[in-house]
Amino acid sequence: MSTRTPLSEERIVAAAVDLADDGGLEAVSMRSVAAELDARAMSLYRHVDGKEALVAAMIDAVLGEIDLAEAEADWRTAVGRIARSAYEVIVRHPWMAQVWLAVRPGIHRIQLMEALLGAFRRGGCSRRLSHHALHAVQNHVLGHAITKVTFDGAIEDLEEEGRRFLEGLDEEAHPYVAEHVVEHLEPSDGDDRSDFDFGLDLLLDGVERLRRSG
Amino acid sequence: MSTRTPLSEERIVAAAVDLADDGGLEAVSMRSVAAELDARAMSLYRHVDGKEALVAAMIDAVLGEIDLAEAEADWRTAVGRIARSAYEVIVRHPWMAQVWLAVRPGIHRIQLMEALLGAFRRGGCSRRLSHHALHAVQNHVLGHAITKVTFDGAIEDLEEEGRRFLEGLDEEAHPYVAEHVVEHLEPSDGDDRSDFDFGLDLLLDGVERLRRSG
């Protein structure tokens, strides 16, 4: 016994993702990842090109979890499924929000783009409209994910933190911000799902209108 | 002579922003910032709470550059001016894109939110609509800024890099991505300005429609 399973890029990336999922990106160091695998830091370099490449591989591995809604006929529900899945994947791996656009696209990122663009193009959108629609959807997903992650990420008690923020806020000078924060704290009707869908629908309505008008 | 101007939070933050503007966030260390001011690292701690607080101060300082379009009567042109100004500020300080949502909002961030929300609310949008409109505009600005910054940030010759990317791409498997990248490379009709406005108009059209329908 005691012959450990050998290292591989796959195992290293998986260990790094696990570390990042609980502990954030800052918990990922060559030494900590190696320790997770009962190895030493320098051993990783046989399988991975360095820390930057490791992070890129982590990102692409996680993007592979996204549902690309490949058999979906209707373009709008396809885009909806992809967008929601992408959002959920990012929220499941909160560290993604900081970095997913910061590195050169890997294969899964390209497949994600292809799936979204394909849905728009086959749905009858022009090249130019599809171009902007892709960016709009990506921005929406990433923006919402960042907002959610930063809200309940560093903060375990959202309510408490929100109240504290409001206390420090000058409500005379910033009444609308106060209003906005209160809305984030209202639990019932404005849950994540409807918030996300509201913006996405608004956006896809616009795309649909432009699609029809050519 | 030779009595240097004393340190202060303001001077430290300004020096750090300068370093980040040319050299990226990674060029900002307590030692490098101190060196920029002819001082030593530990001296900074008399005026700044540590690196994290320094970065937060850098962000808020830069957000103070945004034009808040305060005297603007028409809500739509006000939002447009604010959004474009914010976009330009981020592009002017490319390191902002990585971090601007990652820290707790400072006073300038709050003023930015207040300006946008005020424009929507005074323009006749409901609380809920203004809430979503704010997020949508923020996402649009940040998303576009990130896209632009990552495109021409690490890449001095955009054209060359795009062609190289296309070479490595399997155009059979990803025809729409190829199309999309080509569109990014086309210089003339699709410049930054019109790209940014196209998405923003699409978005504000949606807001306007919902505003009218109540």
Add this chain to the structure above:
DNA sequence: AGCGTAAGCGTACGCCGTACGCTAAGATGG
């Protein structure tokens, strides 16, 4: 058995953020 190849790792270097405590200069009160 001998050998080539490659996986794993020990050591060391130059960075980083920052805790701790000293020095020296200026402010304050007599």
Add this chain to the structure above:
DNA sequence: CCATCTTAGCGTACGGCGTACGCTTACGCT
């Protein structure tokens, strides 16, 4: 004018980081 207090600046040091370099060990060949 001196004594005392405050505070800006900094020297040193510690633990952690990414990684260059080269050694060792294990394994698959012939």
